[in-house]
Amino acid sequence: MATPTDGSERATTASGADPFGDAARRRNIPPVAPTATEKPQPEDKKKALVPVKKEQSFLDCIASWEWIVAPVVFTFLAFFTRFWQIGLSPIVTWDEAHFGKFGSHYLKREFYFDVHPPAGKLLVGLSGLLAGYNGSFEFKSGETYPEEINYTFMRQFNAFWGAVCVPLAYFTAKALHFKLPAVWLVTLMVLCENSYTTISRFILLDSMLLFGTVATTLCWAKFHNLRKKSFTPEWAFWLFLTGLSIGFVCSVKWVGLFVTALVGLYTIEDLWNKFGDTKMPVKVLAAHVAARVSCLIILPFAVYLLSFAIHFWVLTNSGPGDAQMPSLFQANLRGTEVGRDSPLELAIGSRVTIKNMGYGGGLLHSHVQTYPEGSNQQQVTCYHHKDANNDWFFYPNRREQAYDENSDEIRYIGDGSTVRLIHAQTGRNLHSHEIPAPMTKSDKEVSCYGNLTVGDEKDHWKIEVVKDTNSRDRSKIRTLTTAFRLKHEVLGCYLRAGTVNLPQWGFKQIETTCTKTNNPRDTYTHWNVESHTNPKLPPAEPGQYKSQFLQDFIHLNVAMMTSNNALVPDPDKQDDLASQWWQWPILHVGLRMCSWDDKTVKYFLLGNPLVYWGSTAALGVFGLLVVWYTLRWQRGYKELGQDGIDQIHYAGVYPVIGWFLHYLPFIVMGRVTYVHHYYPALYFAILCFGFLADWFLRAKSKLTQGIAYGILYATVIGLYIFFMPISWGMVGPNQQYKYMKWFDNWRISD
Known part of the structure; x- marks a missing residue:
């Protein structure tokens, strides 16, 4: 049976205050006076006046600047891996045929229709504008880009959002109070996730969706850490940024509603706890509610509304999406x-x-x-x-x-x-x-x-x-x-x-x-x-009749929802690119993004095996961990202090909830699904893996930590490099890359 001392030490360890158990070796022993037989030694006043200056090693110097050096290094590597030879393939690849075309419509100001909100596609149009593109290219799948289109810049613009996810993941892990080795592990897993690298290198919406998801999670974690500093400028800043991030991610794809739900669940719990605090004045409680309604409901909706206002303002010419809108809208x-x-x-x-x-x-x-x-x-x-x-x-x-x-x-x-x-x-x-x-x-x-x-x-x-x-x-x-x-x-x-x-x-x-x-x-x-x-x-000329913005906004959103629900698998056709929900967490399949002939630069959407399998296993292990501590608690063991419980609650449970919120909807929805639909959920599984590594290793010796984390770092990086050709482009016959085809379902080679 655990003693009170054991429980307090475990709680201290769980809180992160003493990662290597140094407190266990310290003793609170009162000073012993010299005996009569002992002669007190005279103090050396010169020595007392001159402090002993400890030499700082190179590693200690690096460690003291880690908070600057590590993010800079990780950010550099993120941009390098996402940008390197990004223009190698000169053909329209996979869904660039859709989103590149939508960017063209913005540049020609032609009204079009799509099932996704407009913010991400507006940014695609902006990248084309900055690249000097005039919108004349049709973006037909497999076509070669003409010389006048700077498609490399447009891809780099999209890759920027994917690269920024890496430093954001670093700061999120720190905000969740992971120890430094676990922070680096989470950051490396995001950096060295092959599917994240590949999906960020093309003119798609997924890098922006990932950015919005990661940014929202970071802002939520930062805001949570300031819960005892309510109404300070820093508290208000992170609450505002949380709402702004929610508005952005929901304006890119409706998948952003899932991370919104995560923040919503946290907010409900937080306000419920404050409601139970009888010492809190009613006015203060009302101010808390008003602040969250303003920043987490009104602000995100305003951002979402603004994206459609810009959408309507830009698209003033008749185009292929007219018929989805009311007649009065079309007439203008x-x-x-x-x-x-x-x-x-x-x-x-x-x-x-x-x-x-x-x-x-x-x-x-x-x-x-x-x-x-x-x-x-x-x-x-x-x-x-x-x-x-x-x-x-x-x-x-x-x-x-x-x-x-x-x-x-x-x-x-x-x-x-x-x-x-x-x-x-x-x-x-x-x-x-x-x-x-x-x-x-x-x-x-x-x-x-x-x-x-x-x-x-x-x-x-x-x-x-x-x-x-x-x-x-x-x-x-x-x-x-x-x-x-x-x-x-x-x-x-x-x-x-x-x-x-x-x-x-x-x-x-x-x-x-x-x-x-x-x-x-x-x-x-x-x-x-x-x-x-x-x-x-x-x-007659009915152009004088103007439609109302809110009616057009509601009409378009319902049309988007209706069309999205109609994207169901066609039983009469075989879709080789589609996959099922159960295949994603176990890395059962990948996706060919383009033609597989020898002359084409080939890209294959597949994840880092350790990142996928490790994060999926972590979800199960975390469930067992919660069951273990619940049973121990029921039997009267007090192994966890409040700090340890909070760490499991906020750094463990909430990422798992985030994974469920992003994964379960694809199980029940009837629409056609692809491997990239799992990528936001994967991020929360990575956070869960990082939590478990931190939880189990933070109280171990430095040697044990060094060996364990060293193996994890080396494996993540090694597998990333091993599978790098699928992300940077496979040139030549696909048979020369068959060494990466570990399973028949990984269709890397024929």
Whole structure:
């Protein structure tokens, strides 16, 4: 059984106050007076006046300057490893085809759509601007960069974010109170992680995402260490930087929400503890809450909002992403056809495109392909890209006089009008019947059926005006500004395009149904006319109508979410690059980033085996460590003081929670996944490994520590150098690199 002395010594050791157990060798022995037989020796006053000056060795000198020397050395190595021969491959590599193209859109100011927030892509555009690039290159995968594009600078700009992660990891380990050898170990593991090096060397968002994740963790750790110095300038500074980092990382990719959740959990625990402190005045507690709401909620959201404001401000020209946005937004883009010379008011015979007003809504669409089940009639969907299959004619219902295009008569369409919608390309009527929809079985199927003469009353749709942004007059439907619903005259259901995508037979387009639910607030049943031609009506210029920023912001974010959820694996296609969540922590697979022919400089996304396997094992060992101390505590052993408990809590438990928050979502989500999705989670696993090394070795002798850390340092560095060709580029036949193919799943060589 542990004695109180043993417990206090262990607590002292755990707190880091005495790393090598020197206190155990010191004794509090009172001074012994000289006996009568002993003669007191006279003091040498000269010696007493001259202090003994201990010679400082070279190593001691280095150690005293470690706080400057080590970060500088690590930073230099980080930039060297990330920048060395970064322009060796002159071809568009992997997802440079996407993010380089998005940078081009910013330089040409063309509106585009992507599932990620805009901050990272704005920085890609900035790198192109600084490189003198004009945005003319299409960034097709595998194409050679033209001479006028300084792609090397653009890659270096991205590599900067990855390189800075290394010194940030150093300071984070120090902020978590790791001893110096463990600090160096964590920093080396980040520096010598091959996948981090490789992913940082291309025009991608991942280096910025890693930077935001590491920076947020550092700021959180620094802020936590100042918890007893509340409301000091330094405390406020790190709280502000934590919020700023959260805003940045969430504006690069939504994966940043996971580290936001980590900070959120800590904040809840921290405020709960303060709430339980009955000595704390209510005003002080309220100030703590207000400070965290301001810096950890309002500030990050403001940064996120600002990234979209800049996004909209830069992209003022019509581009490939227009159809994802509301019609009013599109009408104000330069070069758009939406609303251009369109008559303001609709009449029978008008040729239109009809936009769904739900968030992420597309254009009402049909094509000659039929439903494989149900009615087997022509499919009706919603589609985000513009083509002739989006065009419809407003025609009178079958009880009214037929439309005569040669007549001068104008019959306006308004609230309560019952019309037919004729698909311009196929001449068939928009139709619904008692057959269940293909995906949403509670709704009715919507199809195209018959023609101008063949059909029935199930082709009739009644218009119900919801609102008009520029007029209270509901007697006429207006281009762009009038929101209306289409009610099926026979079934009483409403035309709806939600967020469900059809299978491959429907080209993954949005399912369009007729819903019995009569909910006037359901924006997925709201429609507006986007483009409009009618030779009988005079053109109007609706560009005067401005859309509201917040509405556009919300609309785009919902569209991003909808499109992201639609990125599911296609069972009909084999994706050789995709991988599954269980493969990542055990380094089961890598990823070929480009063509594997002999003339191409080849890059392979694979991690450092010790970093991956060691960090994954550390997660399990940490769990056993917590169980061990919990059982010992329950049995009455007091091995840990409060300092030791806090060290496990904040330097161990929170990194493990960070790993779970970044890893578990990819287990449950249905979207297609790749190895780089694990990289933020890997960072927290590395911190866990560093914690365990520090915990188990900090009380050992210097010799034991030197041997253990020496082996770890040498192995991490050695494996990094061994696998360096996959990061810096493999030139020539891939067979000469087969020595790195330890397993068949590591497809480094054929």
